[in-house]
Amino acid sequence: MEKVSLTSEKPKLSFWQIWNMSFGFLGIQFGFALQNANTSRIFETLGGDTKNLAFYWLAAPVTGLLVQPLIGYYSDRTWHPKWGRRRPFFAIGALLASIALIIMPNSPSLWIAIGMLWIMDGSINISMEPFRAFVGDMLPPSQRTAGFAMQSFFIGIGAVVASALPWMFTNWVGLSNTAVAGEIPESVKWSFYVGAFAFFAAVMWTVLSTKEYPPDKEDINPEKKDEPIQIKFAPEVYMKIGLALLAVAALLTIWFYTQQLDPQLYVLCGVISVFGLSYFIASLFMKKNLYRNGFVQIVRDFQNMPKTMIQLAFVQFFSWFALFAMWIYTTSAVTSHIYLSTDTTSLAYNEGADWVSLLFSGYNGIAAIAALVLPYLAKLTSRRITHLMALTCGGLGLISFYFISDPDWLILSMVGVGIAWASILSVPYAMLSSALPAKKMGYYMGIFNFFIVIPQIVAASVLGFMISTFFDSEFIYALIIGGISMILAGLLCLGVNDEDEVSMKENAI
Missing domain, CATH: 4.10.280 (MYOD Basic-Helix-Loop-Helix Domain, subunit B)
Known part of the structure; x- marks a missing residue:
C-alpha cells in the first residue's frame, strides 16, 4: 500500500474497500445484539429480580469505562508490519468475545452470568473501539460519513439476524423456547453459539482483507521526548x-x-x-x-477535549440513556404491559420475550436501510438537522409503546427507533472525526465512548430507583423516559459546531 501519513490527505477508497474494512462490524453486532436482546431474559431465568436488572447490567458500562480509553490510547501507539495498528485489537477482542458468547447461556448461576457479561462486553469493546478510529485512519473527510454509514449498515444487518435467532431456532428448527426454572432454553443457547462463530469469522475477514497505511515514527509516538510539554492547566x-x-x-x-x-x-x-x-x-x-x-x-487529554467533542458529549449522553433504558426494560415492559405476564416459565412471557427479540431484529433492519439514506439526507440538509430528525423519530417510537395494546403495532414503533439507531451509530462519529487530531484518533474515540458508558451507568443507577419509587414498578415508563431523553438529544445536536459544515460554508463563500 502506498505510504500515507495519518496527517496527510488520504486517497479515496473504492466501495468494496470500504465494504471490507467495515465488514467486521457485522460480527461485532452479532455479539451486541444477542447481549442486548437476551441478557435480561437470561438474568431473570437464573433468578434475577426484575427490579435489579439495571444493577446487574452495570458490568457492561463499567467495563467500557475502563477498557475503551486504554484500547484507544494503546492502539494509537501500536504498529506491526503484518498486523498493522488497529487489526491486532480486532482479532484479540473477537477471540475473547466468541469464547464468552459460548459460555454465557451455559452459566449455572446468576452471578456467573453477570461475570460473563463483564468479560463479553469488555472483549467486544476491544474489537469495536479501534474500528471507530479505523475510519479516521483510512478515509479522507469526504468519505467518513459514508464509512460510518457502512458500519451502521453492517450493524443493522448483523443485529437483524442475531436478534431473530431465538425465534428462528424455535419456529424453523423446532428447538424449544421454554425450559424448566433456572435453565436457559435451547433456542437461546444455539443462538449464542452461532453468534460466536459469526463474530470471529466476520472480524477476521476485515483483518485479513484490509491493509493499513504504514505510519511515520511520530504517528506511533505522538509525544516526542525532545518536544516541550504544552501545559494548559497547572x-x-x-x-x-x-x-x-x-x-x-x-x-x-x-x-x-x-x-x-x-x-x-x-x-x-x-x-x-x-x-x-x-x-x-x-x-x-x-x-x-x-x-x-x-x-x-x-x-x-480528557480535560482538553475539542469543543465539538464536548458539545457532542451532551447529545450522546441523552441518546444512550434512552437506548440503555430500552435495552434493559423492553422485555419487562412488553411482557407485563402487553402480554400481561411476569412469570418467566409461562408461555405468554416467553412469547413476549421472543417478540421483543424480533422487534430488536426489526429496528436493526430499518437501521441498515436508513444507514444508506442518511449520507444523502445529510448532504441535502446538514448532519445536525439529519440527527435531530432521526432522534425525534426514535423518541416518538419509544413513547408510543405506552399507547399500544396489539403487539403487532410495535413494529411501527421500532421503525422510528431504527432510524434513530442508524444515525446514532454514524452521524456523531462523522462530525467528531473532523474535529480530532489525527495522531490521537483512537484515544479520543475511546474517550468519546465515556459519553456512551456514563449515561448507561446513570441509567443503571437511577432508572430502577425511579421506576420503583415513582411509577410503582411499571417498567413501561422507562421507555417513555427514554423517548423524552432521545428527543432532547436531537434538540441539543443543533448547537454542535460541525467542522466540515463550517468548512464547506467557507469554501462556498
Missing part, C-alpha cells in the same frame, strides 16, 4: 477538580445513606469518585514533572 487545577469530585461523591454517599435510598445509587458515587481520584493522582505525577506518564496523558 497541576493545582487538576488537584482542585479531583478534590471537588471526591467531595461531591462523599456528600452524595452520605445523603443516599441517611435517606436510605436504593443501594444502586451508590454506583453513581463510585463513578464520580473514580474520576476525582484520577484527577488527583494525575496532579501528583504532574507536580513531579512526569507529564509523559501514560496515565497523566490520558487525564490531560
Whole structure:
C-alpha cells in the first residue's frame, strides 16, 4: 500500500474497500445484539429480580469505562508490519468475545452470568473501539460519513439476524423456547453459539482483507521526548477538580445513606469518585514533572477535549440513556404491559420475550436501510438537522409503546427507533472525526465512548430507583423516559459546531 501519513490527505477508497474494512462490524453486532436482546431474559431465568436488572447490567458500562480509553490510547501507539495498528485489537477482542458468547447461556448461576457479561462486553469493546478510529485512519473527510454509514449498515444487518435467532431456532428448527426454572432454553443457547462463530469469522475477514497505511515514527509516538510539554492547566487545577469530585461523591454517599435510598445509587458515587481520584493522582505525577506518564496523558487529554467533542458529549449522553433504558426494560415492559405476564416459565412471557427479540431484529433492519439514506439526507440538509430528525423519530417510537395494546403495532414503533439507531451509530462519529487530531484518533474515540458508558451507568443507577419509587414498578415508563431523553438529544445536536459544515460554508463563500 502506498505510504500515507495519518496527517496527510488520504486517497479515496473504492466501495468494496470500504465494504471490507467495515465488514467486521457485522460480527461485532452479532455479539451486541444477542447481549442486548437476551441478557435480561437470561438474568431473570437464573433468578434475577426484575427490579435489579439495571444493577446487574452495570458490568457492561463499567467495563467500557475502563477498557475503551486504554484500547484507544494503546492502539494509537501500536504498529506491526503484518498486523498493522488497529487489526491486532480486532482479532484479540473477537477471540475473547466468541469464547464468552459460548459460555454465557451455559452459566449455572446468576452471578456467573453477570461475570460473563463483564468479560463479553469488555472483549467486544476491544474489537469495536479501534474500528471507530479505523475510519479516521483510512478515509479522507469526504468519505467518513459514508464509512460510518457502512458500519451502521453492517450493524443493522448483523443485529437483524442475531436478534431473530431465538425465534428462528424455535419456529424453523423446532428447538424449544421454554425450559424448566433456572435453565436457559435451547433456542437461546444455539443462538449464542452461532453468534460466536459469526463474530470471529466476520472480524477476521476485515483483518485479513484490509491493509493499513504504514505510519511515520511520530504517528506511533505522538509525544516526542525532545518536544516541550504544552501545559494548559497547572497541576493545582487538576488537584482542585479531583478534590471537588471526591467531595461531591462523599456528600452524595452520605445523603443516599441517611435517606436510605436504593443501594444502586451508590454506583453513581463510585463513578464520580473514580474520576476525582484520577484527577488527583494525575496532579501528583504532574507536580513531579512526569507529564509523559501514560496515565497523566490520558487525564490531560480528557480535560482538553475539542469543543465539538464536548458539545457532542451532551447529545450522546441523552441518546444512550434512552437506548440503555430500552435495552434493559423492553422485555419487562412488553411482557407485563402487553402480554400481561411476569412469570418467566409461562408461555405468554416467553412469547413476549421472543417478540421483543424480533422487534430488536426489526429496528436493526430499518437501521441498515436508513444507514444508506442518511449520507444523502445529510448532504441535502446538514448532519445536525439529519440527527435531530432521526432522534425525534426514535423518541416518538419509544413513547408510543405506552399507547399500544396489539403487539403487532410495535413494529411501527421500532421503525422510528431504527432510524434513530442508524444515525446514532454514524452521524456523531462523522462530525467528531473532523474535529480530532489525527495522531490521537483512537484515544479520543475511546474517550468519546465515556459519553456512551456514563449515561448507561446513570441509567443503571437511577432508572430502577425511579421506576420503583415513582411509577410503582411499571417498567413501561422507562421507555417513555427514554423517548423524552432521545428527543432532547436531537434538540441539543443543533448547537454542535460541525467542522466540515463550517468548512464547506467557507469554501462556498
